[in-house]
Amino acid sequence: MDGLPCKVEPVVGNYNKPTKRTANAHQLTRNLGTLGEPRMNTNEREMILKDEVYAIVSAAMEVSNELGAGFVQAVYQEALDLELNMRGVPYQAQVPLQIAYKGHILSKEYVPDFICFDQIIVEIKALKHLTTIEEAQLLNYLKATRRPVGLLLNFGSPKLE
Numbered sequence: 001m002d003g004l005p006c007k008v009e010p011v012v013g014n015y016n017k018p019t020k021r022t023a024n025a026h027q028l029t030r031n032l033g034t035l036g037e038p039r040m041n042t043n044e045r046e047m048i049l050k051d052e053v054y055a056i057v058s059a060a061m062e063v064s065n066e067l068g069a070g071f072v073q074a075v076y077q078e079a080l081d082l083e084l085n086m087r088g089v090p091y092q093a094q095v096p097l098q099i100a101y102k103g104h105i106l107s108k109e110y111v112p113d114f115i116c117f118d119q120i121i122v123e124i125k126a127l128k129h130l131t132t133i134e135e136a137q138l139l140n141y142l143k144a145t146r147r148p149v150g151l152l153l154n155f156g157s158p159k160l161e
Contacts (some may be wrong), residue, residue: 034060050148052117057085057110057160060124066158073126077113080124084116091116099144110141120149126156 047053048074077093084091096109114122123138130152138150154161 017130017139049117052120053149053151055087055089056084056116056120056122056151057153059087059089060155061160064155067155069126069156069158073124073155076124076126080114080122080153084114085154088117089116089124090150092121097145112141112145115147119147120151121145121147122151123152125154127154128156130161132155150153 015117060083061082063076067076067079072112081093092115094111094113096111099106099108099110112121113124116122121138121141123134123141125134127134134152134154138152142148142150
């Protein structure tokens with residue numbers, strides 16, 4: 001991922017315990033295990049969907065550079081929607097997704113900010129600092145939707161986090 005000033009660190013594994021944040025833009029990935037073939041070699045820590053992640057993070061960085069910090073999340077949502085569209089990144093914005101519990105569909109739906117490339121959940125925030133709570137939410141969203149990759153992007157700090 002040459003050319004990006006932020007580091008995207010893959011995280012694999014346990015959904016019940018958020019991992020320590022070591023990157024500005026977080027990529028949370030998981031080994032699909034019984035759901036299919038493993039998507040990532042955890043020994044090599046090779047990032048999956050890296051070109052797609054690069055495209056999304058590049059668009060988010062453009063939004064961050066253009067707007068800076070200080071707006072509410074809805075402003076960044078709309079700007080990122082425009083930027084992804086201008087760059088030709090395939091995405092859906094705020095599409096309700098069903099959540100199953102023990103074989104039953106719950107009435108409460110999950111609405112991610114974006115689903116890009118039909119595989120990557122993108123959650124955006126406009127907070128002073130990200131916490132393990134936001135990371136845990138994204139891990140739960142990945143588990144519930146069975147998507148392999150998620151990005152947690154924070155526009156609330158001076159640099160995209």
